[in-house]
Amino acid sequence: MDAITGTAAGVPFTALPPSGGNTGRAPLIVTWHMLDAPRTNAAFAAALPMAGVPAWRVHLGLPLCGSRMVDGRLDRHLELAREDILLAYLGPIVHQAVEEFPAALAELRRQLPIDDQPISILGASLGGAVALRVLTAPPSPIGAVALVNPAVRVSAAVELLATGLGQPYGWTAESRRVADELDFVGRAESLTGEPPLLLVSGENDHPALREDALSLVGVLRERYAHPCDIELATVPGLAHPLADEPGLEPVPQSPAAVAVDEVLTRWFLRGFDGLSAGGPAVAKTRPAQFETE
Numbered sequence: 001m002d003a004i005t006g007t008a009a010g011v012p013f014t015a016l017p018p019s020g021g022n023t024g025r026a027p028l029i030v031t032w033h034m035l036d037a038p039r040t041n042a043a044f045a046a047a048l049p050m051a052g053v054p055a056w057r058v059h060l061g062l063p064l065c066g067s068r069m070v071d072g073r074l075d076r077h078l079e080l081a082r083e084d085i086l087l088a089y090l091g092p093i094v095h096q097a098v099e100e101f102p103a104a105l106a107e108l109r110r111q112l113p114i115d116d117q118p119i120s121i122l123g124a125s126l127g128g129a130v131a132l133r134v135l136t137a138p139p140s141p142i143g144a145v146a147l148v149n150p151a152v153r154v155s156a157a158v159e160l161l162a163t164g165l166g167q168p169y170g171w172t173a174e175s176r177r178v179a180d181e182l183d184f185v186g187r188a189e190s191l192t193g194e195p196p197l198l199l200v201s202g203e204n205d206h207p208a209l210r211e212d213a214l215s216l217v218g219v220l221r222e223r224y225a226h227p228c229d230i231e232l233a234t235v236p237g238l239a240h241p242l243a244d245e246p247g248l249e250p251v252p253q254s255p256a257a258v259a260v261d262e263v264l265t266r267w268f269l270r271g272f273d274g275l276s277a278g279g280p281a282v283a284k285t286r287p288a289q290f291e292t293e
Helices: 041-047 074-084 085-111 126-136 154-165 174-183 207-223 254-274
Strands: 004-008 013-014 028-032 056-060 119-124 142-148 197-202 231-237
Touching: 004 074, 004 085, 013 041, 013 085, 013 197, 028 126, 028 142, 028 254, 041 056, 056 085, 074 085, 074 154, 085 126, 085 154, 085 174, 119 254, 126 142, 126 154, 142 254, 154 174, 154 207, 197 207, 197 254
Parallel strands: 028 056, 028 119, 119 142, 142 197, 197 231
Antiparallel strands: 004 013, 013 056
């Protein structure tokens, strides 16, 4: 079966059917893409198809992205960032994506043959902030989480973008409040439950994002009853993006995307193997093929 495209409660999505030709009900993995390439749900589905996973992989489009770009213009992102990186750009994208997710999830369950198992979520870059924010108040039980080069502290993403724009960001009381809300190292205790979590960090990702990723992993390992449910996989040679610019349309996988796709596929396969055997969502042993820290 080919990819299914559509909308769920107004949210555009690209859905990939379970591997193995399964036509019955199957688990669900929901993803949110990055603002770097690949920056649309269709492009992200092509970059990380996880083709060997026996679950629906439903890639949701972020607000202001893809078919929801303002006036169909990618440069509108730059205008919003220059207006206020956090309060006019990054913050509204995260907040709207989180607010629209419950209705979108309910609609996906009506449109697709999804089973009753806890869902899994995956977010990359700013999409990682969306996934973590969802995890603070999930509309449905979460069985597993995966993050790829995530913005686990949105303040780091703000400073990186400010550097790219060549203008310092003027922090205010309101922007610091929003940054604190989207600081998931500082808010680790607000994350619901203890779902197994994989954090994929590119060896050449921005140092600030890598440092925050290490901090989140450390905090969660201290908090979890089973610290080995938290894994950090470093992908050699991986920078921040997973595709070449402009990242709007599906293209063949880059070598970096292939490497990340393989890590994610192994992670989710272990989880679904555990479920089929009546075990935990993800096994509590680290496979040798992950380069962990």
